[in-house]
Amino acid sequence: MSTLGAVATLRATETGHAERLTTVRHAHVDERPFVLVPLTLAGEACAPLAALCGTDPGRPTLLTVRQPRNRAERFRFVERLAALLLPHIEECRTSETEPYTVGRGADKEERRRSLRAPQLLVPGGESIAYVRLLGRLTRLRALEGPHAVDPSVPALGKWLTWFADRAEFPGSCLLQAMTRLLSAHWATGQSAAEDSHLAALLSWIDPPDRLTGAEAAREAEDPQRFPPAGPATDVVFDQTLYDLMSRYDEAGDDHGREAVGRQIDRELYGQMLPTWDLMWRGVDLLLRLPEGGHVAERWTYDRRLFTEFAAYLDDDGRPQARRDHAVGAARRLARLEEAMARYDAERAFDDPLVMAEYELTGEAFTGVVVARDEDRFLPGARPLWRPTITVRSDLPVRLTAGKEIKCPARAGQKAEIVEVAPEGDGSTVVVQLNGGFNRARKPPAPPGMLAEVGETVTYTSVDPKSMPFALPAEEDTPWTHGGPPRPYEPTDEDAEEIWE
Amino acid sequence: MGYEPRFGQSPFAIAREQAFEALVKWGGYAELIRLLRDQLAVPVDEAGVTDLTEVGGDTNPARRAAETRSLLARLASGNDERLILDRPLLTLEVAGQTAYLEPQAVTHRVGGKFYVAEIRSFPAIDGQTNPTAVAQTAKQAAVSVLALRRTFEQLELDPAQIAHEFLLICPKDFSNRPYGRLIDLRQELDALRFQLTRLRRADDLALALPPSATLDTDREEGELDFSVGALDAFYTPGCLSFCEMARYCRDEATACASPARLGSTVRNTLPGVDSTRTALAYLGDIHAPGLTEAAAVDRLRAADRLRQLRRGDVA
Numbered sequence: 001m002s003t004l005g006a007v008a009t010l011r012a013t014e015t016g017h018a019e020r021l022t023t024v025r026h027a028h029v030d031e032r033p034f035v036l037v038p039l040t041l042a043g044e045a046c047a048p049l050a051a052l053c054g055t056d057p058g059r060p061t062l063l064t065v066r067q068p069r070n071r072a073e074r075f076r077f078v079e080r081l082a083a084l085l086l087p088h089i090e091e092c093r094t095s096e097t098e099p100y101t102v103g104r105g106a107d108k109e110e111r112r113r114s115l116r117a118p119q120l121l122v123p124g125g126e127s128i129a130y131v132r133l134l135g136r137l138t139r140l141r142a143l144e145g146p147h148a149v150d151p152s153v154p155a156l157g158k159w160l161t162w163f164a165d166r167a168e169f170p171g172s173c174l175l176q177a178m179t180r181l182l183s184a185h186w187a188t189g190q191s192a193a194e195d196s197h198l199a200a201l202l203s204w205i206d207p208p209d210r211l212t213g214a215e216a217a218r219e220a221e222d223p224q225r226f227p228p229a230g231p232a233t234d235v236v237f238d239q240t241l242y243d244l245m246s247r248y249d250e251a252g253d254d255h256g257r258e259a260v261g262r263q264i265d266r267e268l269y270g271q272m273l274p275t276w277d278l279m280w281r282g283v284d285l286l287l288r289l290p291e292g293g294h295v296a297e298r299w300t301y302d303r304r305l306f307t308e309f310a311a312y313l314d315d316d317g318r319p320q321a322r323r324d325h326a327v328g329a330a331r332r333l334a335r336l337e338e339a340m341a342r343y344d345a346e347r348a349f350d351d352p353l354v355m356a357e358y359e360l361t362g363e364a365f366t367g368v369v370v371a372r373d374e375d376r377f378l379p380g381a382r383p384l385w386r387p388t389i390t391v392r393s394d395l396p397v398r399l400t401a402g403k404e405i406k407c408p409a410r411a412g413q414k415a416e417i418v419e420v421a422p423e424g425d426g427s428t429v430v431v432q433l434n435g436g437f438n439r440a441r442k443p444p445a446p447p448g449m450l451a452e453v454g455e456t457v458t459y460t461s462v463d464p465k466s467m468p469f470a471l472p473a474e475e476d477t478p479w480t481h482g483g484p485p486r487p488y489e490p491t492d493e494d495a496e497e498i499w500e
Numbered sequence: 501m502g503y504e505p506r507f508g509q510s511p512f513a514i515a516r517e518q519a520f521e522a523l524v525k526w527g528g529y530a531e532l533i534r535l536l537r538d539q540l541a542v543p544v545d546e547a548g549v550t551d552l553t554e555v556g557g558d559t560n561p562a563r564r565a566a567e568t569r570s571l572l573a574r575l576a577s578g579n580d581e582r583l584i585l586d587r588p589l590l591t592l593e594v595a596g597q598t599a600y601l602e603p604q605a606v607t608h609r610v611g612g613k614f615y616v617a618e619i620r621s622f623p624a625i626d627g628q629t630n631p632t633a634v635a636q637t638a639k640q641a642a643v644s645v646l647a648l649r650r651t652f653e654q655l656e657l658d659p660a661q662i663a664h665e666f667l668l669i670c671p672k673d674f675s676n677r678p679y680g681r682l683i684d685l686r687q688e689l690d691a692l693r694f695q696l697t698r699l700r701r702a703d704d705l706a707l708a709l710p711p712s713a714t715l716d717t718d719r720e721e722g723e724l725d726f727s728v729g730a731l732d733a734f735y736t737p738g739c740l741s742f743c744e745m746a747r748y749c750r751d752e753a754t755a756c757a758s759p760a761r762l763g764s765t766v767r768n769t770l771p772g773v774d775s776t777r778t779a780l781a782y783l784g785d786i787h788a789p790g791l792t793e794a795a796a797v798d799r800l801r802a803a804d805r806l807r808q809l810r811r812g813d814v815a
């Protein structure tokens with residue numbers, strides 16, 4: 001957490017209400033996300049127990065496994081989830097497309113991407129881990145042999161694995177956890193551990209009338225009113241469920257079994273419905289925030305990846321490997337770091353409240369333009385037009401002469417620090433502008449391109465467009481690093497995991 | 501104390517644990533012995549097992565501990581007897597009290613060393629396990645290893661015979677097939693030794709209490725409150741996940757505005773400041789910070805000011 005975040009937390013303990021960490025929303029939130037509230041059976045590795053899911057807040061679909069120890073029932077659950085999610089994905093895949101170009105010059109290529117991509121929302125980080133496990137459980141199943149499953153099972157598995165992979169990338173919104181989305185935008189007066197409780201977190205942000213957020217959060221911890229958001233279940237509830245499942249097993253006839261089965265369904269529905277409602281309240285709160293400037297661009301990238309993965313499944317369709325090979329893992333790590341740096345920089349450019357953290361660490365400064373030299377030329381055989389502005393900042397500036405900087409309000413403009421002089425508590429900075437005047441090569445600067453005296457400007461050394469660190473293409477992996485990785489071939493062992 | 505903990509274990513988890521342990525021990529501990537062979541290169545000899553959950557029908561802990569000691573003495577000093585101890589009972593002095601410990605199994609000597617084995621029902625999926633669950637198991641195994649070493653020392657046997665690795669056994673992938681890996685415990689053992697030397701003796705803690713103090717839960721709430729209040733608590737949000745007192749301690753921490761209750765990141769931004777109320781008073785310029793806090797408070801004030809300036813019209 002940043003220092004500004006810590007201050008916001010302190011303020012929240014004072015006011016009893018959540019404090020905004022951002023002025024805008026930094027995530028894409030779909031008008032019609034696919035919300036998934038899963039529950040799993042305690043004590044087992046990813047034994048699906050139930051889920052409440054769908055894209056309509058008023059009409060969730062209930063999926064349950066009445067006897068999770070039965071392998072066939074578990075896969076029937078997966079089939080039913082596939083029957084809901086795969087058509088939703090398909091709808092996005094066959095939505096309208098738009099053209100875009102990749103590469104430059106001779107390598108330039110025209111491609112198309114879908115205008116829609118599926119967005120999967122789950123309650124918390126643990127549910128993301130569940131999606132990953134469910135993907136792992138299902139993507140390697142065989143369609144033939146003694147443990148054959150329906151083709152929709154591995155198909156769903158590949159998609160879930162893809163969603164879970166993307167969820168690790170900062171800024172990707174294909175699979176998101178509601179608690180993470182909310183705590184990225186609000187600070188509460190409780191700990192991060194407590195913020196992972198969806199009901200308590202929402203209580204701080206949006207408490208019912210008469211109560212402060214702090215009071216409401218305490219009340220929200222009552223598992224009778226707000227059962228755990230899953231996928232782990234409440235222990236006390238588990239006892240009820242255990243008794244019901246025993247009765248289900250021991251029922252004398254189909255009729256009796258069905259009656260108990262319906263009771264199991266009702267109980268499970270009761271456990272998930274409060275979380276389902278909280279999820280949509282969260283969606284609502286997030287949608288009310290204005291969207292940050294780079295959000296659409298990041299979602300465009302998500303849509304492109306979605307289109308690419310759908311095409312991969314059509315062409316090749318082999319399931320993702322059990323484990324990344326060394327080269328893949330290294331590349332992935334590099335891409336994660338790059339995504340993190342870009343996401344941080346973009347948020348700062350979109351949001352002065354996020355930029356404030358960089359101001360505090362001295363990687364950015366804000367001040368008033370006190371002078372400008374529009375007619376400045378650098379001497380030389382061919383003098384270059386390099387106007388300057390002088391900015392007076394209230395806080396000390398730690399950036400030094402020679403540093404390349406950018407200004408969020410004129411993101412296309414390149415600038416460089418010429419001089420920093422302390423003045424009182426703050427500093428005076430002379431900034432030289434190195435371009436971004438709509439191709440003008442001599443004064444006067446096109447209107448609006450050069451900050452006016454008296455204007456407040458922000459400059460920073462962070463840059464969302466900074467060049468990523470380049471790794472060789474996978475097929476060019478040198479033999480010292482094991483050579484190009486071989487594509488993953490599922491083995492018989494993958495499909496033959498024994499159950500129970 | 502008016503704070504009902506929602507702890508305990510799900511009946512599903514218990515059933516699963518028992519089933520898995522039974523499976524590992526099924527057929528004369530066939531799976532356990534197979535894993536020992538795989539992981540420790542034990543020669544393919546038959547091994548015997550002694551079940552120490554009872555001694556001749558007696559489950560008394562003192563009796564079981566005594567039997568464990570005598571078996572250990574025999575194994576460690578004698579020849580290569582191939583005997584695995586199932587659920588041995590070990591003792592360890594903790595804060596002046598004798599604690600009983602029960603590792604799932606201790607092996608016979610393999611390559612001159614004895615190993616602790618722990619059976620857990622969390623899975624190893626593609627060779628990877630939940631790191632928190634492993635860390636917790638490792639901590640428990642380290643306590644067992646330490647107890648074993650102390651026992652050896654008391655028996656005047658060489659404690660270097662106890663391996664500083666333990667065998668973790670858990671189900672493989674989504675199946676029930678037991679999977680085993682050796683896990684190094686040196687770090688945990690160091691940490692544990694350090695903690696044990698620092699743990700105050702329970703007797704010393706009791707000295708701080710008035711003679712009328714009680715921890716008897718049948719007594720009146722006020723009395724209990726008073727006694728517990730007299731003891732120091734070091735609540736952090738981590739307590740919520742394991743301690744039955746967490747809600748009580750959290751209320752206490754909230755009442756005295758402890759920064760630690762907000763988590764380590766917030767606490768770390770407030771070095772030397774022992775209350776969030778004080779921190780807020782610094783921000784409001786009501787208090788002037790002391791020399792030690794000045795740097796941190798300056799930074800906080802700058803952050804607070806920036807927050808006010810940059811939040812625009814956001815409520």
Ligand code: SF4
Binds near residue numbers: 733734735744747750
């Ligand atoms: S909640 Fe934390 S501080 Fe309180 S008794 Fe438990 S471990 Fe100690």
